[in-house]
Amino acid sequence: MKAKIFLTISLGGLLLLQGCAVPHSYPNPKFAASPAGILKPAKPRPVMLSVVAQRKGVPIGLTTRIWHNEFEHALDASGVFIVTKSAPADDLQITINNTGDLASTIGRSITSGITFGLVGSTANDHFIVTASYRRSDGLTLFKKYQHSVQTVIGKVDPRPAGTSMSPPKAVSTVANDITLRLIKDIQSSTGNR
Numbered sequence: 105m106k107a108k109i110f111l112t113i114s115l116g117g118l119l120l121l122q123g124c125a126v127p128h129s130y131p132n133p134k135f136a137a138s139p140a141g142i143l144k145p146a147k148p149r150p151v152m153l154s155v156v157a158q159r160k161g162v163p164i165g166l167t168t169r170i171w172h173n174e175f176e177h178a179l180d181a182s183g184v185f186i187v188t189k190s191a192p193a194d195d196l197q198i199t200i201n202n203t204g205d206l207a208s209t210i211g212r213s214i215t216s217g218i219t220f221g222l223v224g225s226t227a228n229d230h231f232i233v234t235a236s237y238r239r240s241d242g243l244t245l246f247k248k249y250q251h252s253v254q255t256v257i258g259k260v261d262p263r264p265a266g267t268s269m270s271p272p273k274a275v276s277t278v279a280n281d282i283t284l285r286l287i288k289d290i291q292s293s294t295g296n297r
Contacts, residue, residue: 129274130264132252137284143291144183149239150193151185158201171200174279181280184287195238200282204229226264227255231278235286239294247289251278 155172157164175198179185185194204227233249253274254264269277 127255127257127271128268129253129255129271130266130268131274131277131281132254133266135249135251135278135281137281137288139182139284142182142184142284142287148180148182148184148186150188151179151196152189152191152193153179153187154195154197156197156199158199160203161201170275171198171279174276175283177276178280178283182283182287184291192240194240195236197236198282199234201232201234202229203232225257226260227257229253229255233282235282237286237290243294245290245293247286249282249285251282253278 153172153176155168155175157167157171159167176187179187179196185196229252231251231253233251235245235247235249237245237247254266255271255274256264
């Protein structure tokens with residue numbers, strides 16, 4: 105009987121703590137972008153997209169596919185571009201380099217897991233993004249952007265600024281923010297042509 109009570113209390117406690125161990129990501133609001141001011145053409149421009157994801161300058165295959173999908177979605181959703189795999193089209197090459205400290209994040213995350221989130225941890229991802237855009241008529245533009253995301257696991261005070269979301273939603277937010285900033289730069293450098 106005592107074993108059943110102990111088991112019930114233990115399982116109940118674990119269920120209560122489960123929410124503490126769920127990661128919450130906070131994209132940095134200072135890098136947020138809005139579609140305001142973007143002019144949508146009658147017909148989106150076709151663009152061939154190439155994306156390379158890196159961690160501290162080293163390419164990461166699986167992450168590259170994830171980021172490629174996110175940037176493709178953001179470009180298509182903008183109404184300004186439509187991603188294509190065939191010419192004639194503009195060319196956009198994006199490199200997203202995560203310069204965050206992975207080694208210290210792993211150690212802190214293990215501690216959070218062992219304590220079921222009672223000891224929290226924060227992972228900081230800092231993204232340096234380079235974009236090289238070449239229009240089919242020869243016009244070229246090279247831009248560099250930054251973004252960052254804090255991901256919290258467990259009990260951490262104070263919470264980071266910004267809106268809490270799942271890590272996959274944070275990736276989408278970063279890609280969308282960077283895409284909107286890039287489109288505004290492209291349109292301002294081309295006179296919205």
